Amino acid sequence: MADEEAPLLIAESLSKWYGRQLGCRNVSFGLYEGEVIAVVGESGSGKSTLMRLLCAELAPSDGKVLYRMRDGVTRDLALLSEAERRFLVRTDWGFVHQDATLGLRMAVSAGANVGDRLMASGWRHYGRIRGTAIDWLDRVEIDRGRIDESPQTYSGGMRQRLQIARSLVSQPRLVLMDEPTGGLDVSVQARLLDLVRGLVADLKLSVVIVTHDLAVARLLSHRIMVMKDGQVIESGLTDQVLDDPREPYTQLLVSSILPP
């Protein structure tokens, strides 16, 4: 079907103004199935605004976000009812926040965190919910013996992996990640990136990943968008952009990486 070749997610000239303050301006791109796009730029460049526009948490001042639903019809997110949008967000989409406490229910056990989406979409069999939760803990390399512990007792890296399990359990097609490795030490980062890369390839996920870490972008993404002052100043294949940056700002970013 021609459908398969249509992008999963389309941003059409998205702009957001906070009063007179610019959030981001005229951002357009299409994300295809199985593709990973990295959004890089320094803080204040509009990355987070863009992310919140994409998941319809913020209403754009101009432009729109289109998404190809599971039935193959591409629809404008702003025109979905809130019930449809919530359903979409908890079944077909996943989120990995930099701050795990935003993405997890810290007051309930890890198992309940993973089972949350299943129960929200109508699973009513405790044994099966728990079985699926154990499977996912295994997949993200969390000791299954800790399934009944609260994520409060988990380390930073484990929390991130739990967030990933919690998001992916509903078999989403699109995952939005905001600095998933921020604040973790390098060895933990490396293992997490390895895990994410494996899952993305296995599950053919489409991912938008926001990061200020060019190494993360290089490792995970196929394409890259460089943002500055709310606008996309350069985009293209990740290797091409990082190896041969055209814009002075991108050149600056690339040259700021400490040599290994």
Add this chain to the structure above:
Amino acid sequence: MNAPAYNFAYLDEQTKRMIRRAILKAVAIPGYQVPFASREMPMPYGWGTGGVQVTAAILGPSDVLKVIDQGADDTTNAVSIRKFFVRTAGVRTTTSTQQATVIQTRHRIPEAPLSSHQILVFQVPIPEPLRFLEPRETETRRMHALADYGIMHVKLYEDIARHGHIATTYAYPVEVAGRYIMDPSPTPKFDNPKMNDCPALQLFGAGREKRIYAIPPYTQVISLDFEDHPFERYRPDGTCALCGATDSFLDEVIADDRGGRIFVCSDTDYCEKRRNDPAPITEGGRG
């Protein structure tokens, strides 16, 4: 000066109309919490100000009122609310479930079956079943509007993961008429099945939280559960030391100074009737 000190049943007529409008809306949308302009009552919050306002709004001169607290007719709360309505409305009161037309209750549903001519009024401390899972009122309202109830099962999941079974024993959440999730007030889950398909109208009043909700007669009320951990009615494993009942909900009481314990029926009227006449109890009402 011969004007009475109080209007009939304490509240003024405008307030009663406001409460009745809320009750009508609540009956029309089973399980939905209707906001209402709760008044100051001459008793502290937590003593049944919501229930008292609902009772005051529906009470007529020919009604016969029964008030129970934890099933008992003779506890402080029950006695003072009964006296309150005797004084302000002059209605007849009773301790008999069969003879009552309006029963105000705290934490129990009577053991004797109710009839279609009776109204059960619950005193509710916290009407929002999602409250302890989601503290924001704006968010819980949206969740109700969208029937976004997955989080309720997260709570039950936690129970099973921690205790091996659903350990919630009171205020056990129910789904009303296939739509709204409702808190049955802190009644023991033993009473949950009595709410289902009940011939009597069930009204719930929360004074401090300013909410009224209802279960109309003969409405389907289902206790939430999992397929492999179905809802189970819980009853203390014992026999009433006074009437020998093995099917009623029991209170455990300390009977002497050496820590000796006995079980007695929590429903005092049920227990008394059984002691006087062991024949099975049938339903009553204003017929």
